[in-house]
Amino acid sequence: MPINITDFLSDNAKSMRRSAIRDLLNVANRPEIISFGGGFPNAETFPVDELKQIIAELMEEMPEKLLQYGSTEGSVAFRKQIAKRYKDAGLDVDIKNILVTTASQQALDLISRVFLNPGDTVLCGLPSYLGALQAFYSYQACPVGIKHDEEAEAVVSALCATGRKPKFIYAIPDFQNPSGVTMTLEKRQEIVDVARKYDLLILEDSPYKEIRFEGQAYPTMYSLAPERVMLAGTLSKTFAPGFRLGWVVAPDQIIDRLIVAKQSADLCTPIFNQEVAARYMEKGYFDVNLRKTIDLYRHKRDLMHKYLSEFMPEGVTWTRPEGGLFLFITLPEWMNAKELFDIAIKENVAFVIGEVFYCDGKGQNTLRLNFSYVSDEMMKEGVSRLANAIKKMMARKK
Amino acid sequence: MPINITDFLSDNAKSMRRSAIRDLLNVANRPEIISFGGGFPNAETFPVDELKQIIAELMEEMPEKLLQYGSTEGSVAFRKQIAKRYKDAGLDVDIKNILVTTASQQALDLISRVFLNPGDTVLCGLPSYLGALQAFYSYQACPVGIKHDEEAEAVVSALCATGRKPKFIYAIPDFQNPSGVTMTLEKRQEIVDVARKYDLLILEDSPYKEIRFEGQAYPTMYSLAPERVMLAGTLSKTFAPGFRLGWVVAPDQIIDRLIVAKQSADLCTPIFNQEVAARYMEKGYFDVNLRKTIDLYRHKRDLMHKYLSEFMPEGVTWTRPEGGLFLFITLPEWMNAKELFDIAIKENVAFVIGEVFYCDGKGQNTLRLNFSYVSDEMMKEGVSRLANAIKKMMARKK
Numbered sequence: 001m002p003i004n005i006t007d008f009l010s011d012n013a014k015s016m017r018r019s020a021i022r023d024l025l026n027v028a029n030r031p032e033i034i035s036f037g038g039g040f041p042n043a044e045t046f047p048v049d050e051l052k053q054i055i056a057e058l059m060e061e062m063p064e065k066l067l068q069y070g071s072t073e074g075s076v077a078f079r080k081q082i083a084k085r086y087k088d089a090g091l092d093v094d095i096k097n098i099l100v101t102t103a104s105q106q107a108l109d110l111i112s113r114v115f116l117n118p119g120d121t122v123l124c125g126l127p128s129y130l131g132a133l134q135a136f137y138s139y140q141a142c143p144v145g146i147k148h149d150e151e152a153e154a155v156v157s158a159l160c161a162t163g164r165k166p167k168f169i170y171a172i173p174d175f176q177n178p179s180g181v182t183m184t185l186e187k188r189q190e191i192v193d194v195a196r197k198y199d200l201l202i203l204e205d206s207p208y209k210e211i212r213f214e215g216q217a218y219p220t221m222y223s224l225a226p227e228r229v230m231l232a233g234t235l236s237k238t239f240a241p242g243f244r245l246g247w248v249v250a251p252d253q254i255i256d257r258l259i260v261a262k263q264s265a266d267l268c269t270p271i272f273n274q275e276v277a278a279r280y281m282e283k284g285y286f287d288v289n290l291r292k293t294i295d296l297y298r299h300k301r302d303l304m305h306k307y308l309s310e311f312m313p314e315g316v317t318w319t320r321p322e323g324g325l326f327l328f329i330t331l332p333e334w335m336n337a338k339e340l341f342d343i344a345i346k347e348n349v350a351f352v353i354g355e356v357f358y359c360d361g362k363g364q365n366t367l368r369l370n371f372s373y374v375s376d377e378m379m380k381e382g383v384s385r386l387a388n389a390i391k392k393m394m395a396r397k398k
Numbered sequence: 399m400p401i402n403i404t405d406f407l408s409d410n411a412k413s414m415r416r417s418a419i420r421d422l423l424n425v426a427n428r429p430e431i432i433s434f435g436g437g438f439p440n441a442e443t444f445p446v447d448e449l450k451q452i453i454a455e456l457m458e459e460m461p462e463k464l465l466q467y468g469s470t471e472g473s474v475a476f477r478k479q480i481a482k483r484y485k486d487a488g489l490d491v492d493i494k495n496i497l498v499t500t501a502s503q504q505a506l507d508l509i510s511r512v513f514l515n516p517g518d519t520v521l522c523g524l525p526s527y528l529g530a531l532q533a534f535y536s537y538q539a540c541p542v543g544i545k546h547d548e549e550a551e552a553v554v555s556a557l558c559a560t561g562r563k564p565k566f567i568y569a570i571p572d573f574q575n576p577s578g579v580t581m582t583l584e585k586r587q588e589i590v591d592v593a594r595k596y597d598l599l600i601l602e603d604s605p606y607k608e609i610r611f612e613g614q615a616y617p618t619m620y621s622l623a624p625e626r627v628m629l630a631g632t633l634s635k636t637f638a639p640g641f642r643l644g645w646v647v648a649p650d651q652i653i654d655r656l657i658v659a660k661q662s663a664d665l666c667t668p669i670f671n672q673e674v675a676a677r678y679m680e681k682g683y684f685d686v687n688l689r690k691t692i693d694l695y696r697h698k699r700d701l702m703h704k705y706l707s708e709f710m711p712e713g714v715t716w717t718r719p720e721g722g723l724f725l726f727i728t729l730p731e732w733m734n735a736k737e738l739f740d741i742a743i744k745e746n747v748a749f750v751i752g753e754v755f756y757c758d759g760k761g762q763n764t765l766r767l768n769f770s771y772v773s774d775e776m777m778k779e780g781v782s783r784l785a786n787a788i789k790k791m792m793a794r795k796k
Contacts, residue, residue, distance in 0.1 A: 003626050005651040008565060008599060010537070013512040019661045022470070040467060048461040052454065059450045064441040067449075067638035072420070102500050102642075106664040113536070114411040134662040138511070139408070167406065201406060228401050240465035242669040244500075253403040263417045264532040265507050266500040270668055271640040 011118065015140040020356040021130055024341070028350030034382035035350040036369040039177065039325055041237055042300070045293040050285045051240075054276055062275070070271030072259050074100025074247070077278035082233070082247055085281070091223050093249050099258050102269045104207055104234035104246035108135040110261045111203055111230055111248065115167050116141040121159060123152075123200075124170040127328070127357030127366070129177045132170055132205065141167070143359040148181055152194045160198060168201035168230075169194075173221060174209040175324025178357045178368035182322055185218045192225045202229045207237050208324035210290060213298035215322050227251060235277060237325060238290055243273040297325065297372050303379050304371040311387035313394060318369075325372040328354065331365040331390065338364070340393055347392075349385035409516065413538040418754040419528055422739070426748030432780035433748040434767040437575065437723055439635055440698070443691045448683045449638075452674055460673070468669030470657050472498025472645070475676035480631070480645055483679070489621050491647050497656050500667045502605055502632035502644035506533040508659045509601055509628055509646065513565050514539040519557060521550075521598075522568040525726075525755030525764070527575045530568055530603060539565075541757040546579055550592045558596060566599035566628075567592075571619060572607040573722025576755045576766035580720055583616045590623045600627045605635050606722035608688055611696035613720050625649060633675060635723065636688055641671045695723065695770050701777050702769040709785035711792060716767075723770040726752065729763040729788065736762070738791055745790075747783035 021037065028035045058066055073079070079095040086093045101107040108131060116122070118140035124132065126145035136143050144166065146155045152169075159166060169191060173183040183191075195202050204221045222231035234246035248258060262268075280286055301321065308318055308329075315332040329351075331337060337353040344350060354366025374382060419435065426433045456464055471477070477493040484491045499505040506529060514520070516538035522530065524543035534541050542564065544553045550567075557564060567589060571581040581589075593600050602619045620629035632644035646656060660666075678684055699719065706716055706727075713730040727749075729735060735751040742748060752764025772780060 001625060002649065002651070003597070003599075005649075005655065007597075008513055009655065010511065010513050010515045010518075012515075012537075013655055013659065016655075016658050016662065018658050022661065038467070043462040043466060046461060046465040048457060048465070051461075051465075052457045055453050055457075056450065059446060059453075063444060063446040063449075065640075067444040067446070067640040068441060069436070069438060069634075069639040102664040102667075105662070109663050113408065115406055115408050117408045117410075120408075131662065131665065138659065138662045139410075199401070199405075201401075227399060236467075240670070241467045242463075242465040244664065244666070244668040251400065251403075253400070257403065257407065257411055257414075260414050260416050261411065261536065263420065264414065264503070264529065264536045265663070266504040266642065267529065268642070269500075270642040270671060272638070273668060273670070 011140060012138055016138045017134055019130060019134060021352050024350065024352055027345060033345065033348045033350050034374060034378045034385065036371070036374065036382060037350045037352050038373065039370055040373040041241060041325070042296060042372050044296060045289065046240055047280065047285055047289050050280060051276065054279045054283070058275055058279060066272045066275050068271065070268045070274065072262050072268050074098070074269060075271055075274035075278060078274040081278050081281040086249070091220060097249055097252065097255055099248050099255050099262065100269045100274060101246045101248060101262070102266055103236055103241070103244040104205065104232045105131050106265065107232040107246050107248045108132050108203070108205070110258050110265060112136055112139045112141065114257045114261050115201065121164045121166040122168055122170055123155065123166040124359060125172065125176060126360060127178050127354060127363055128170065128359065129172060129205065130356050133359055145358065145360045148179070152191050156194050156198050156200070165198065166200055168203050170203045170205065171221065172205045173218070174206060175211070175321045177208070177324070178326050178352070178354065179328040180319040180321030180324060180326050183218070188218060188221050188224060192221055195225060195228055200228070204229050204231045206231060207234045210238055211294055211297060211325070212323040213294060213301065222249060230254060238293060239277060239280070239286065243277060245269065245273055245277055300371045300379065301327070303376060304369065304383065307380050307383035311384050313387065313391050316390060325370055327369050327371060329367045329369060331367070333365055334397070335393060336364045337367045340367070340389060343393055344386055344389040347385040347389045349382050349389065351386065409538060410536055414536045415532055417528060417532060419750050422748065422750060425743060431743065431746045431748050432772060432776045432783065434769070434772065434780060435748045435750050436771065437768055438771040439639060439723070440694060440770050443687065443694060444638055445678065445683055445687050448678060449674065452677045452681070456673055456677060464670045464673055466669065468666045468672065470660050470666050472496070472667060473669055473672035473676060476672040479676050479679035484647070489618060495647055495650065495653055497646050497653050497660065498667045498672060499644045499646060499660070500664055501634055501639070501642040502603065502630045503529050504663065505630040505644050505646045506530050506603070508656050508663060510534055510537045510539065512655045512659050513599065519562045519564040520566055520568055521553065521564040522757065523570065523574060524758060525576050525752060525761055526568065526757065527570060527603065528754050531757055543756065543758045546577070550589050554592050554596050554598070563596065564598055566601050568601045568603065569619065570603045571616070572604060573609070573719045575606070575722070576724050576750070576752065577726040578717040578719030578722060578724050581616070586616060586619050586622060590619055593623060593626055598626070602627050602629045604629060605632045608636055609692055609695060609723070610721040611692060611699065620647060628652060636691060637675060637678070637684065641675060643667065643671055643675055698769045698777065699725070701774060702767065702781065705778050705781035709782050711785065711789050714788060723768055725767050725769060727765045727767060729765070731763055732795070733791060734762050735765045738765070738787060741791055742784055742787040745783040745787045747780050747787065749784065
């Protein structure tokens, strides 16, 4: 006889939220659907030949190391390469301040686990990355949203006044997921100042920073306040998501706690994957491939912009990200992206509804488009289908 | 100015316990030390040539699949191979009841997360696997110990009478870590009956089951009560720990909850690693290599037994596991394995003190030896050094 599982669930489990993106993508899985839904890198950017060569080389050189248990902190060779990249970008990071994680989702999870009690407030963007919200919910924390143009101090002081002082501020300063918006230096400084004044931590999530199409990079928030910022990075968008490699840069005391948390979470990230990535970076392949990736995604963004301008009806607007993988569309206020989704699926095109990124339950008239994944031909056809779906929904209203 | 991290920590973080094994192994890291400490497989068992071939083959055939995001449930090909292995062993498992995890430590973590509230009781062996205890502590649960020969019903009913009904029973029925003891069929049935009577779940941790040196395998507890058992498996001991591949077999409803938990924990286990392992199993390499591994470890166990008999002073006893990687030593009652450890390190030999496996704080006169990792020559030398350390400690008492 089956048991009733709900009798057994933890409060954490009851607070967890299923990924709406995952469910949407399941619907969008049919081959005839053009999907702007996921955050998939383009397979053209995968360095297949370089990886073949490196894996063959390493399996000759150090098979035992590659296949044995690794340390919880992560491979020294891999952390050295990460530190070197930061150093080249002007940021001095010691490898003892780097913890390798099973991609950056695990960084979000471990940080949530180490810092969040049930009911704790986390300040995050409106909209903000769904995977982070999921991590916060799964420890029964309460994300509170702040708009990109809202003054951080006003929000924090109001929260403090009602006994809801945030444990940390969650931010994706570069080409934010889902909005594509980048924080100015002033904004970064403002948030850091508020964190210092109110003694808050900052979780800086930085998966896209290296994928900048144009303009000058701003400094990381970590560089502005290394005593209180945890900087999460990943190779999922610039190397291969199938390798699941990410990391956190943080002060000694925090790394120490995260290591203990990681011991019970998964003991260590695959050492095979880390050593391969380290060698790949060491050989300079990473930089060459990154430049190609940037060129490709810039082209894809431009193309999507071109087709959006060409096909979209009046009243629809979109962001112009200077990097990353996503742009964000705002529909006329009366429109609901969930309803649009059903129409769009019939037109064989998919996207992610914006409201899943809004912890305040709003954003019904928004949606996220990924421009990195689909081919140029499908891009045109897909945007055209999406525009048709929007027009159909508009026509119904009249 | 550095911040004071303790002001920010969650209650979970305060409840976490650092792995004592990890700290011990750090001490034992010097090359002159022979270590029986870790649970490392022998590097001779790593299928280096087969892996080279398979990786080259798959990187030709399906590089995009290997390098892209995978699903949270795990690779279909990999789950099919796991299901097939269970089927060959007489257990019918559908792939929808298998969730791939980032090695079995993550299975322990996700199950703890989904079921354990702060203060919840988990019944587990005295002694029991440290990584599992760490997972339970990290959700502020309270492991309660039961000796191998204690009657489960008496313990459970006593706990229920004091309002501490266990959420689940944690068991490693085959070649238990650390004791090396295997549960009889009667014991398995007894535990399953108690779980049914009191409506408890069972977490059956099964990393060593396939490494049986002799005698008949007993059925899994999962096969005895598939409605309430979560069966955790891993390739870390039979393939390559550096790949971090494990899984849980569980009823639909539980898998469904674990998937949601895994989404926020690390999204998915490396698809590259899963596809490589799937092909390795498909080609029949796994079975060939497993037979070699079993022969090697049987030989290692016999050798360790031989040297223990040869070198150990009177009053020291040890278990004779029918499989797995560990045996457990009991010293005379007055001896403390922690003190012995310091003496042993001076003799250049290391082990894990037994008390870290005892959730009741006992087991001071016990220690765990791993027999899979060291070479035959080092085995002799190491056991001899350990015996010397014990004799020195005994001499001091006199």
